[in-house]
Amino acid sequence: VERSGVTRLDDLPIRDDLRGRSPYGAPQIDVPVLLNTNENPYPPSPGLVADLAEAVRRDASELNRYPDREVLALRADLAAYLGHGLAADRVWAANGSNEVLQQILQAFGGPGRSALGFEPSYSMHPIITTGTATRWISGAREDDFGIDPGKAIAAIEEHRPDIVFLTSPNNPTGTALPLGVIERVAEAAPGMVVVDEAYFEFARTGTPSALTLLAGNPRLIVTRTMSKAFAMAGTRLGYLAADPAVIEALLLVRLPYHLSTLTQAAARVAVAHRGELLGTVDRLRAERDACVGWLRERGLSVADSDANFVLFGRFPDRHAVWEALVERGVLIREVGPPEWLRVSIGTAEEMAAFRGAMSEALAVCE
Numbered sequence: 001v002e003r004s005g006v007t008r009l010d011d012l013p014i015r016d017d018l019r020g021r022s023p024y025g026a027p028q029i030d031v032p033v034l035l036n037t038n039e040n041p042y043p044p045s046p047g048l049v050a051d052l053a054e055a056v057r058r059d060a061s062e063l064n065r066y067p068d069r070e071v072l073a074l075r076a077d078l079a080a081y082l083g084h085g086l087a088a089d090r091v092w093a094a095n096g097s098n099e100v101l102q103q104i105l106q107a108f109g110g111p112g113r114s115a116l117g118f119e120p121s122y123s124m125h126p127i128i129t130t131g132t133a134t135r136w137i138s139g140a141r142e143d144d145f146g147i148d149p150g151k152a153i154a155a156i157e158e159h160r161p162d163i164v165f166l167t168s169p170n171n172p173t174g175t176a177l178p179l180g181v182i183e184r185v186a187e188a189a190p191g192m193v194v195v196d197e198a199y200f201e202f203a204r205t206g207t208p209s210a211l212t213l214l215a216g217n218p219r220l221i222v223t224r225t226m227s228k229a230f231a232m233a234g235t236r237l238g239y240l241a242a243d244p245a246v247i248e249a250l251l252l253v254r255l256p257y258h259l260s261t262l263t264q265a266a267a268r269v270a271v272a273h274r275g276e277l278l279g280t281v282d283r284l285r286a287e288r289d290a291c292v293g294w295l296r297e298r299g300l301s302v303a304d305s306d307a308n309f310v311l312f313g314r315f316p317d318r319h320a321v322w323e324a325l326v327e328r329g330v331l332i333r334e335v336g337p338p339e340w341l342r343v344s345i346g347t348a349e350e351m352a353a354f355r356g357a358m359s360e361a362l363a364v365c366e
């Protein structure tokens, strides 16, 4: 079709493997109750905003200079937050954990290499994998969305992936992996193992972090983010913990000065205010557990969740349920296996709105 003067994507000499793809993204619809991207519903307190404004004011007078290229002060703060005897040389930070993951793929993946993940899981893992010309291998999860270690090891032995992704708690299912599964996968994997712990702080108490496995395992990487429990999604700050040699590898692919002075300043203020920010986690866990109970009382299937969202179903026409909720001012996410929907946990008021809209949606979608 001739469209004079308008260039279409396909007219460009874009990489063949990107042709026909759609960009990642949840619909951004303007409704009152946003429960679709696993954000923390609690905005920063006036005290935090004041400290952040002060930090930005202080650093603004030096914005003619590039930022600290090695991000040392923030990495030290994050190491102190993580504990486990970590120091700045074992922690790395970038613009969201998505950028951290992309740097890992750039350093350890690439043409001729492969990465294995167990699906359903976070859809950016395959997108970042293929975006770096790495081959994606889709492994399977069990009916309860856990990972069977025997099958995982068989998949690793069959494919010999350069990178294995383990997401715990998993998005979109909420499933946390027992440490034993991570240990066995890490023993079997011939390359790097990335444990994506974006939602770790929401896990039920007693759930151990893969950070406990880092000592003596230079091929293990644990990624975290400030977008979820830390309630700082707008700051774009993700980080990882790994052997110092892994960070040396990432320095080879990171763009110089990738983390702006203002991002570093904001993230440092957030770490300093971690008591307040993480103080919302208990409330969100309680709302999550109540949400799981409420949905189960309605006879729905609900995945056990260690995250700030709940996967539930099963709906022969999930889109109809999703739409009925949007019509009632509640936006959730059509993601995961067909017939399932995911709701992020909001404030008590937002969850009440969700329950009200859901009761009506269940009646009309009967």
Ligand code: PMP
Pocket (backbone or CB within 6 Å): 037, 038, 095, 096, 097, 098, 099, 122, 167, 170, 171, 196, 198, 199, 224, 225, 226, 227, 233, 236, 237, 238
């Ligand atoms: N990992 C998982 C499992 C996620 O769900 C997300 C966000 N949806 C991310 C990583 C990336 O988050 P960010 O880039 O905001 O750190």
